[in-house]
Amino acid sequence: MSYLTLNSIKKKYSDLAVIRTISLSIEQGEFVVFVGPSGCGKSTLLRLIAGLEDLDAGSITLDGQDITNVASSKRDMAMVFQSYALYPHMTVANNLSFALRQAGLPKTEIKRKIDKVAATLELTPYLERKPGVLSGGQRQRVAIGRAIVRNPKAFLFDEPLSNLDAALRVDMRLEIARLHRNLGATTIYVTHDQVEAMTLADKVVVLNRGVIEQAGAPVDLYENPKNLFVAKFIGTPRMSFIPSRVVSVNELSTTLESEQGASITLGPTPLAPNDYIQIGIRPEHLILDNPENADHQGDIELVEKLGSDTFCYIDSQLGRLTARLPGNVRVNPGETVGLHLKDKSLHIFKEHR
Ligand SMILES: Nc1ncnc2c1ncn2[C@@H]1O[C@H](COP(=O)(O)OP(=O)(O)OP(=O)(O)O)[C@@H](O)[C@H]1O
Numbered sequence: 001m002s003y004l005t006l007n008s009i010k011k012k013y014s015d016l017a018v019i020r021t022i023s024l025s026i027e028q029g030e031f032v033v034f035v036g037p038s039g040c041g042k043s044t045l046l047r048l049i050a051g052l053e054d055l056d057a058g059s060i061t062l063d064g065q066d067i068t069n070v071a072s073s074k075r076d077m078a079m080v081f082q083s084y085a086l087y088p089h090m091t092v093a094n095n096l097s098f099a100l101r102q103a104g105l106p107k108t109e110i111k112r113k114i115d116k117v118a119a120t121l122e123l124t125p126y127l128e129r130k131p132g133v134l135s136g137g138q139r140q141r142v143a144i145g146r147a148i149v150r151n152p153k154a155f156l157f158d159e160p161l162s163n164l165d166a167a168l169r170v171d172m173r174l175e176i177a178r179l180h181r182n183l184g185a186t187t188i189y190v191t192h193d194q195v196e197a198m199t200l201a202d203k204v205v206v207l208n209r210g211v212i213e214q215a216g217a218p219v220d221l222y223e224n225p226k227n228l229f230v231a232k233f234i235g236t237p238r239m240s241f242i243p244s245r246v247v248s249v250n251e252l253s254t255t256l257e258s259e260q261g262a263s264i265t266l267g268p269t270p271l272a273p274n275d276y277i278q279i280g281i282r283p284e285h286l287i288l289d290n291p292e293n294a295d296h297q298g299d300i301e302l303v304e305k306l307g308s309d310t311f312c313y314i315d316s317q318l319g320r321l322t323a324r325l326p327g328n329v330r331v332n333p334g335e336t337v338g339l340h341l342k343d344k345s346l347h348i349f350k351e352h353r
């Protein structure tokens with residue numbers, strides 16, 4: 001049995017089904033990231049796991065025990081929210097030790113634990129300060145430290161870094177990765193940030209309207225999205241899509257027509273004439289060439305130079321496409337370019353939404 005399992009859990013708020021049957025297995029030490037559009041149920045799912053909300057149906061087990069009806073305070077999980085409230089009148093040391101003092105631990109043991117966690121999070125110089133004079137990142141580390149000292153069975157993070165500025169976010173992301181490597185604690189982490197999801201997760205869970213669309217290793221989701229929703233959700237800039245109709249299929253090739261009327265020839269596919277599909281292509285797989293050398297042509301509408309990469313947004317008879325080029329490439333809006341679609345790197349979705 002897995003360390004943490006959700007078995008067909010459901011949750012409604014009045015008549016709104018927020019979690020519509022979710023099953024998920026999480027291994028001990030695994031770092032699981034929940035992603036999905038706003039309102040899809042990520043926080044609700046976390047709160048159900050923490051026991052802050054009751055399930056309508058299903059069960060949850062943790063470390064071999066059915067915790068479905070166990071009170072939140074007895075579940076031995078630590079939750080860190082986006083808006084972590086530290087006690088402003090208490091020093092960092094007292095903020096960190098609050099739960100341990102409540103639990104009645106001996107003073108010497110509390111001190112040992114606090115010193116250890118402060119060292120791990122590089123908070124030792126600040127132990128006697130109050131939160132008001134700490135930076136955002138230091139406060140965030142205190143909030144995480146408060147969770148760590150309890151030595152919980154699982155950590156639940158709900159967008160813990162979203163209040164921080166970009167540079168601090170990157171620092172804290174690396175810190176969380178380091179912490180997870182050192183502690184090996186089972187962690188569930190909600191974020192809207194693609195980079196956090198891709199870099200921190202052992203397993204990414206893509207949620208949509210209260211169901212799991214796909215769960216798997218980040219690279220697997222990126223390379224093999226199961227459906228259009230996941231394909232659209234994972235990756236920035238996102239995958240481009242060419243809505244098309246299958247014209248004919250034979251043993252050697254498939255001929256399609258794009259919505260804008262371009263003829264597209266692919267290798268053999270299991271498609272049937274008149275299937276409406278979406279051809280998906282990641283920006284790094286769209287190959288640009290001289291217009292006369294390629295089957296398809298398009299006009300560059302917009303160029304984004306990020307230093308390391310250049311993203312070109314192209315208007316073509318295949319539709320709007322995004323290409324990722326090296327940082328130093330010279331391309332300009334208004335240029336006409338040739339486009340190659342390489343069969344191997346294309347994704348075919350038999351969905352037309
Ligand atoms: N206590 C509640 N009572 C009624 N409806 C709620 C309650 N909590 C959440 N909801 C609704 O449940 C749905 C899911 O909310 P939830 O907070 O889980 O979304 P989320 O995925 O965390 O979104 P976000 O990314 O914006 O934080 C939303 O439609 C929300 O309005």
Ligand SMILES: [Mg+2]
Binds near residue numbers: 042043044
């Ligand atoms: Mg939320």
